[in-house]
Amino acid sequence: MRLAAAFLALAAAGPLAAAPPVHPRDAIEITEQSGEYVLAVPASRLVMSMPLEPLRLKANNVGGATSNPRYFYFEDRAHEVRLSGWFEPASRFGGAQAFWDVSTESWERSGQPSPLDIERRKVGEWDATFYEMVSRGSTSHVQAHWVEAGTWINLHGSVDAGGDAGKGRERLEALLKSIKVRQK
Numbered sequence: 001m002r003l004a005a006a007f008l009a010l011a012a013a014g015p016l017a018a019a020p021p022v023h024p025r026d027a028i029e030i031t032e033q034s035g036e037y038v039l040a041v042p043a044s045r046l047v048m049s050m051p052l053e054p055l056r057l058k059a060n061n062v063g064g065a066t067s068n069p070r071y072f073y074f075e076d077r078a079h080e081v082r083l084s085g086w087f088e089p090a091s092r093f094g095g096a097q098a099f100w101d102v103s104t105e106s107w108e109r110s111g112q113p114s115p116l117d118i119e120r121r122k123v124g125e126w127d128a129t130f131y132e133m134v135s136r137g138s139t140s141h142v143q144a145h146w147v148e149a150g151t152w153i154n155l156h157g158s159v160d161a162g163g164d165a166g167k168g169r170e171r172l173e174a175l176l177k178s179i180k181v182r183q184k
Contacts, residue, residue, distance in 0.1 A: 027069035028087060030057060041070055041087040045149040050179045055083060080160035083175065085153060093152035096120065096127045096145055117165060123176045130172065132165050140168025146181050153181065
């Protein structure tokens with residue numbers, strides 16, 4: 001449960017908390033097709049899909065950035081895995097470093113612990129930043145960005161590291177690799 005509370009605090013205070021109003025036709029649509037979740041925004045030319053199992057779509061509007069109609073949230077409660085993100089116009093993406101800087105400033109202001117063992121690398125087409133957060137336990141996290149066809153997809157994943165950051169990162173990398181993005 002501690003992981004869920006920390007994850008929600010990070011999402012609600014995230015860099016997209018001040019997103020401009022969105023017309024309802026630009027809200028995310030999430031469907032289940034052929035054993036996958038399919039996520040799309042009508043205004044975007046990208047579609048993202050990922051396996052149905054073991055993640056479950058969850059309502060998670062706790063204010064701030066989670067109120068954005070292009071926000072999504074999935075979790076696998078049994079394995080303490082969470083995945084959330086947004087579809088946004090590519091023009092809103094200032095780069096992975098700028099996003100990271102705004103994120104860490106937001107965490108610092110809200111009293112969150114400082115990220116540890118930061119590693120930035122590509123995972124397929126995802127520009128990913130892996131890191132650890134330690135509070136009462138250790139969680140592995142990834143911030144990942146995909147920019148293509150005028151769309152920026154932002155993902156945040158977290159998993160209870162169980163004391164082994166390497167295994168946590170492996171699980172998050174496998175999750176990223178299971179997600180497919182294509183043009184409509």
